[in-house]
Amino acid sequence: MSEDRSAPDTPADFDPRFAPPPEHMARLRGGRPQAPAAPDPPALRFAKEHAGKLVLAATALFLLIVTHERVVTLPPGVLVPDAPQQVLVSELEEPPLPFKHPEDSELGIYPLATYVLDAKVLSKERYRQGEEARISPWDLALGWQLLSDQQQVDQIEFSQSMRWYHFRPGPKAISGDVALLMSANTHTIPANAAVRDVLDDVCRGDIVHLEGYLVEVRNEVTGWKWRSSLSRKDRGAHACEVFYIERAEIVTPDS
Numbered sequence: 001m002s003e004d005r006s007a008p009d010t011p012a013d014f015d016p017r018f019a020p021p022p023e024h025m026a027r028l029r030g031g032r033p034q035a036p037a038a039p040d041p042p043a044l045r046f047a048k049e050h051a052g053k054l055v056l057a058a059t060a061l062f063l064l065i066v067t068h069e070r071v072v073t074l075p076p077g078v079l080v081p082d083a084p085q086q087v088l089v090s091e092l093e094e095p096p097l098p099f100k101h102p103e104d105s106e107l108g109i110y111p112l113a114t115y116v117l118d119a120k121v122l123s124k125e126r127y128r129q130g131e132e133a134r135i136s137p138w139d140l141a142l143g144w145q146l147l148s149d150q151q152q153v154d155q156i157e158f159s160q161s162m163r164w165y166h167f168r169p170g171p172k173a174i175s176g177d178v179a180l181l182m183s184a185n186t187h188t189i190p191a192n193a194a195v196r197d198v199l200d201d202v203c204r205g206d207i208v209h210l211e212g213y214l215v216e217v218r219n220e221v222t223g224w225k226w227r228s229s230l231s232r233k234d235r236g237a238h239a240c241e242v243f244y245i246e247r248a249e250i251v252t253p254d255s
Contacts, residue, residue: 005010011158018156025053051103072205073150074253077150078146080143080144082117082144083182084116084117084119085171086214089112092114095111098111101189104250106221108219110216112214112227112230114212115210115211115212115241117142117144118208119142119145119148120147120206121205121208122141122158123140123141123165124160124204126138126139131226134244139163139185139240140185140202141160141184142186147179152204153241156169156174157170163185163240165183180233180235181232184240185240186240187241187242195248199245202248206252207210207252208249210245212246213243213246214246215243228240
């Protein structure tokens with residue numbers, strides 16, 4: 001017995017060559033013709049075509065906003081007339097004893113001299129690599145006397161890299177030899193969270209007050225050492241100050 005598999009509404013002599021258009025067939029069967037998809041709006045089409053470039057541009061804008069350095073510009077005039085005050089611990093009646101770094105027990109802090117100064121921040125650099133970065137995330141290039149005068153500072157190009165401090169005097173600036181005597185590249189070691197917050201917040205051009213010790217840092221496990229200079233007159237390698245800061249304050253006057 002044969003089985004008829006033809007659709008009940010399809011004639012036996014149906015010839016597809018003479019079938020009506022699909023939209024007409026849809027109307028005959030109770031359906032609706034499908035309209036062609038609408039084109040994307042121009043803005044959406046542009047976004048699809050340039051998605052990669054837009055992501056890169058947004059990332060670059062974000063980094064620019066995050067890393068943009070605020071610079072404080074003050075009226076001309078010497079704001080810090082005095083050089084830093086330093087007293088060797090050997091000259092103190094009760095010299096401080098070495099102690100462990102409060103956040104890293106492998107590191108011993110050996111005070112070499114008390115150190116107190118007011119200074120203008122000539123440059124600021126963040127470091128994340130190296131043994132030093134464990135306890136010293138910020139280097140500050142600090143200036144006093146003539147290098148606390150905005151008029152002089154504007155004549156010199158300052159920069160920092162690889163834990164070094166660089167400057168390039170312009171034609172109307174003080175000489176490089178004088179600038180060396182009135183500035184120092186300072187590796188800052190915050191003693192506590194309050195000092196760390198101040199160092200995070202300070203900007204190039206600010207006036208700061210800092211107190212603490214020039215120190216030698218020793219890794220008691222590996223033998224690594226990091227020793228401060230004790231002179232403002234030296235230059236080159238090992239001429240920077242390693243400054244364990246116990247008190248920090250931004251004292252920038254209102255401009």
